[in-house]
Amino acid sequence: MQEENVMAELPHAPGQGEQSGDRPSALARFKARFGLRTTREVVEFLVHALFFLCGFVAVACVLFISVYLVVSGVPAIAQIGVADFLFGATWNGSQGQFGILPFVLTSLAGTAGAILIGVPIGVLTALFLAKVAPARVAAVIRSAVSLLAGIPSVVYGLVGMMVLVPAIQRAFGLASGACLLAAIVVLAIMILPSIINVAETALRAVPKEYEEASLALGATHIETIFRVSLPAARSGVATAVVLGVGRAIGEAMAIIMVSGNVSNLPGSLFTSVRFLTTAIASEMNYAPVGSLWRDALFSIGLVLFLFIMLINVILNVFIKNRKGD
Amino acid sequence: MKKITAALLTLALAGTLAACGGEQSPATNSQPAADNSQAASDPAAASGSVTTLGSTSMNDVMNYLAEGFREVNGNVTVTVEGGGSSAGVEAALTGTADIGLASRALDADEEAQGLVGTTLALDGIAVIVHGDNPVSDLTLEQIAQIYTGEITNWSQVGGDDAEIALMGREDGSGTRDGFESITETEDQCDYDQELTSTGAVIEAVRSNPQAIGYASLSAVEGEEGIVAITVGGVACTEATILDGTYAIQRPFVLVTNSDAQLTPAAQAFFDWATSAQANELITAAGAVPVAE
Numbered sequence: 001m002q003e004e005n006v007m008a009e010l011p012h013a014p015g016q017g018e019q020s021g022d023r024p025s026a027l028a029r030f031k032a033r034f035g036l037r038t039t040r041e042v043v044e045f046l047v048h049a050l051f052f053l054c055g056f057v058a059v060a061c062v063l064f065i066s067v068y069l070v071v072s073g074v075p076a077i078a079q080i081g082v083a084d085f086l087f088g089a090t091w092n093g094s095q096g097q098f099g100i101l102p103f104v105l106t107s108l109a110g111t112a113g114a115i116l117i118g119v120p121i122g123v124l125t126a127l128f129l130a131k132v133a134p135a136r137v138a139a140v141i142r143s144a145v146s147l148l149a150g151i152p153s154v155v156y157g158l159v160g161m162m163v164l165v166p167a168i169q170r171a172f173g174l175a176s177g178a179c180l181l182a183a184i185v186v187l188a189i190m191i192l193p194s195i196i197n198v199a200e201t202a203l204r205a206v207p208k209e210y211e212e213a214s215l216a217l218g219a220t221h222i223e224t225i226f227r228v229s230l231p232a233a234r235s236g237v238a239t240a241v242v243l244g245v246g247r248a249i250g251e252a253m254a255i256i257m258v259s260g261n262v263s264n265l266p267g268s269l270f271t272s273v274r275f276l277t278t279a280i281a282s283e284m285n286y287a288p289v290g291s292l293w294r295d296a297l298f299s300i301g302l303v304l305f306l307f308i309m310l311i312n313v314i315l316n317v318f319i320k321n322r323k324g325d
Numbered sequence: 326m327k328k329i330t331a332a333l334l335t336l337a338l339a340g341t342l343a344a345c346g347g348e349q350s351p352a353t354n355s356q357p358a359a360d361n362s363q364a365a366s367d368p369a370a371a372s373g374s375v376t377t378l379g380s381t382s383m384n385d386v387m388n389y390l391a392e393g394f395r396e397v398n399g400n401v402t403v404t405v406e407g408g409g410s411s412a413g414v415e416a417a418l419t420g421t422a423d424i425g426l427a428s429r430a431l432d433a434d435e436e437a438q439g440l441v442g443t444t445l446a447l448d449g450i451a452v453i454v455h456g457d458n459p460v461s462d463l464t465l466e467q468i469a470q471i472y473t474g475e476i477t478n479w480s481q482v483g484g485d486d487a488e489i490a491l492m493g494r495e496d497g498s499g500t501r502d503g504f505e506s507i508t509e510t511e512d513q514c515d516y517d518q519e520l521t522s523t524g525a526v527i528e529a530v531r532s533n534p535q536a537i538g539y540a541s542l543s544a545v546e547g548e549e550g551i552v553a554i555t556v557g558g559v560a561c562t563e564a565t566i567l568d569g570t571y572a573i574q575r576p577f578v579l580v581t582n583s584d585a586q587l588t589p590a591a592q593a594f595f596d597w598a599t600s601a602q603a604n605e606l607i608t609a610a611g612a613v614p615v616a617e
Contacts, residue, residue, distance in 0.1 A: 094496050095512060166532050175488035175535050176517035261495060261519040272517050282521050286381060286497025288407050 066305070073302030076295030085299065091263040091274075093283050093293040100300055102263045106273040107307070109266045110180060110255070111248040114187035118248075119241055121188070122195030123230075126240075129196070130203035131225050149193035157257035160186045165258055174270055178260035181269040186254050191244035198243055202236020203229055235321050242315045249307055252277035276304045371589035372400030379406075379413015379426030382499025383577050386446060387426060389610040390598050397597055401590045414440065417580040423591035425580030428503065442578040443599055446612035449542040449566040449574045450504050451553040453527065455534040460484040462555045465572045469508040471537060474515040479535065492529045492538035495519045504539045507573050523611075527551060539573075541611040542566065566613045577612060 027042065036042050077085050080098045088099015125145070129138045160182060169177030206229050214224040230237070252275070260272025261282055274282070280297050287294035377387055384405060391403035408416075410427040414435055417425030431442040452468055454460060460482055463471070470476045471489055480486045493516045494501035500523065505511045520526045523544045530538040531550040542561050545553050553561050556572050565571035579595065581587060587595060597603060604614035 092496065092512065161528070162532065169533060169535075174490075176490035176492075176533060178518045178529070256521065257525070260517060261521070262516050272519075274519075282495045282519070283497055286407070286495075 069298065069302045069305050072295060072298040074299070076292055076299045077302070079292060080296065080299075085296070086303075089265060091279070093287060093296065096292065098292070098296040098299075100276070100279070100303065102265045103274055103276045103279045103300065104303070106180065106259075106266045107249055107276045107304075110183050110187060110259075110273075110275060111245055113180070113184035113269075114191055114248045115241060115244060117184065117188035118191045118195060118244055122192050122240065122244070123199050123237055125192070125196050126199035126203055126237075127225055127230065130200045131229060132221075145193050145196050148189070149197075153190065153251060153254040154257075156186050156190055157254035160254065160258040172270060176260065176272065178258055178272055179270045180259065180266050180273045183255040183259040183273070183275070184269075186258055187248045187251060190251060190254060191247045194247055195240045195244045198240035199233070199237050202233040202240070205236065206232040235318055239315060239318045242311060242318060246308060246311045246315070249311070250277065250304070252281050256281055276300055276307075280304075371398065371593040373402075373588060373590040375401060375403045375424065375588070375591045375594045376422040377403065377405050377424045377426055377579075378408055378416040378422035379580070380410040380428035380499070380577070381407040381497065382428040382448065382502055383426045383445075384499065386577060386607055386610040386612050389606045390594075390603055393603065393606045394594055394597060397602075398593060401594060403594055414580055417582050420582065420585055423587060424595060427578045427580050428499070428575055429506075430576055430578060431580065439582055439584045441581050441583050443581070443595075444576045444615055445579050445599060446577045446607045446614050447566050447574050448503055448577055448612050449561055449563075449571060450500060450507070450539050451542045451545040451561040452556060452573065453530050453538050453540060453545055453551045453553050455530055455536055456550045456552055457534050458484060458552065460554065461552065462558060464557045465508060468556065468573075469510050472505075472508065472510050472514045487535045490517045490533055490536040491515065492518050492520060492526050492533075492536050494523075494526065494539075495521055500539065500541060503575055504573065507575060542613070543608065543611040563613050567615070 027039070031037065031042060034045060036045055076098070080088075085098055085100060086104070087101050088097070089101050090097045090099050091102060125141070129141060133141065161178075164182050164185060165177040167177070168174065168179065168182050210228050210232055211224050214228040215221070219227065255275055256278040259275065259278065261274050261278055262272040263274045263279070264271050266273050280300050283293070284297055287297055377391075384407060387403075387405040391405055394401065394403055405426075406422070410429055413422075413425035413427045414431065415425070416422035417440055418435075418438060425440075427442065428448065430444075431440055436442070452463065458479070460479060463482060467476065467482055471482070472491055472493075476482060477489055478486065479489055491514065493504070493514060496519070505514060518529055520529055523540045526538045526540050527544065527548055530536040531548075542553075542563070545551070545561075555561075559565050559570045559572070561571050561573070566574050579599070581595070586592075599616055601614075601616045604616055607614040
């Protein structure tokens with residue numbers, strides 16, 4: 001890449017150099033200021049600066065969002081009290097009750113449930129794709145998985161609401177099928193693509209020699225997969241799981257339509273519940289600007305943000321370990 | 326490790342900034358209207374801004390009217406702020422807004438302070454059940470008992486032996502506020518689902534034979550698969566809302582102060598909104614207009 005740039009600049013370089021030598025222009029001063037000798041170096045310098053600027057946009061956005069969330073979230077927590085806010089069991093925004101324990105527990109329970117269902121299916125699918133399936137079958141399944149990743153979350157929610165919720169209602173004889181279980185099933189399906197993709201990549205990266213050695217020692221194909229390939233790819237699989245957690249905990253649109261959206265503690269799988277994300281989404285329209293209610297919604301955002309930061313830190317640790325393998 | 330440190334640094338930095346910003350954060354956002362319409366004496370040529378504040382239930386209607394008035398008189402901008410009916414009455418009394426909004430009639434005390442309530446429209450809330458549900462009539466009291474969990478099975482009100490699924494709107498919704506205040510079940514409703522739009526409530530009731538829900542009359546009309554039940558024998562129609570026989574209804578009231586004169590811009594908006602010209606917009610917003 002760099003070499004190409006050099007080649008492209010070569011024809012222009014001498015001419016421009018002469019010009020700037022004749023009269024001490026702004027370009028010359030610029031060169032002197034930054035200790036650059038040739039015009040090529042100036043171009044290099046400017047392109048570097050452009051790259052830096054582009055990189056900085058991302059950093060600036062993260063910084064801005066972090067700062068904004070903390071600035072708008074912390075005062076409400078301070079006013080409500082950390083313990084009352086985090087461990088209060090009643091949320092009733094318009095009446096001034098701001099306990100987010102139901103949302104926190106629901107988000108944790110929902111994510112755990114989705115992982116419990118999604119990870120076995122995802123990892124086994126990845127094993128199948130990487131180690132067992134004939135190339136053609138694998139190609140079909142792989143494109144189906146990418147398609148699954150491309151479906152907008154509101155469509156998951158709609159299908160869940162029209163099909164899954166009535167099905168759960170009938171299957172378990174409930175008054176209403178919109179509950180934690182419905183949200184878990186939708187989330188489990190939604191996190192499948194990221195789990196499958198990352199786990200499959202990790203499994204493919206397992207050196208062939210490991211498996212060949214195992215087969216040579218008399219292990220069957222399946223024994224080799226579970227005793228050799230999977231353990232060798234374990235940090236990659238762990239990364240997949242953490243990615244799944246991140247996706248599940250941040251989802252809002254799909255589950256707002258199937259979870260019932262009532263701020264109950266998640267007592268059972270059939271309780272109508274509200275998640276951290278959906279709590280923000282469903283009340284932001286109504287909370288008056290400047291009220292404690294609205295600030296408390298930002299505080300929920302801050303809590304969610306901290307959860308996701310934590311997940312990212314864990315993810316980085318896993319990726320680092322993986323490089324160390 | 327570097328990334329973790331970076332993340333912690335970000336947080337620390339953010340924390341410092343929060344400490345600086347914290348003291349000023351309770352923003353004062355309801356300032357008195359900037360009144361720049363003194364010069365205009367003819368209402369038709371009025372210009373300036375009109376501030377309205379109060380019941381969030383009236384937001385839809387007021388936004389439709391504010392939008393519509395822009396076409397009638399482009400020089401006047403009408404702003405709509407929430408805060409609740411009491412805040413609306415207070416705003417009209419203290420003059421923090423030109424017109425207060427209340428989704429209830431004024432009481433005698435408030436009228437004694439010189440406030441005048443003008444009914445802009447009526448809000449009728451239909452109670453809906455699944456199309457196959459044999460129950461077609463409930464009293465207001467039965468509806469309240471159903472929503473507070475005293476009645477949990479359709480057989481208790483003459484229907485099939487099936488648990489009742491309570492569908493409602495989320496906290497802050499004007500429809501929920503209206504329904505709960507009329508049935509006197511504020512904060513006692515034990516919902517199975519809190520949906521985030523009128524359409525979602527209708528959809529939830531349509532797909533669940535055991536469900537009961539509520540929605541604005543205008544949204545329910547013409548929907549298949551659901552039935553608006555009669556309340557105490559009275560069907561929910563525009564006619565029964567206008568003559569007052571349908572129980573689950575409430576007035577949308579514009580509150581003004583008789584001691585203070587409206588600005589020409591506010592007067593022009595007030596006259597237009599309470600005239601028959603605004604009826605179509607009020608209907609479009611889901612309420613029943615009263616002007617003739």
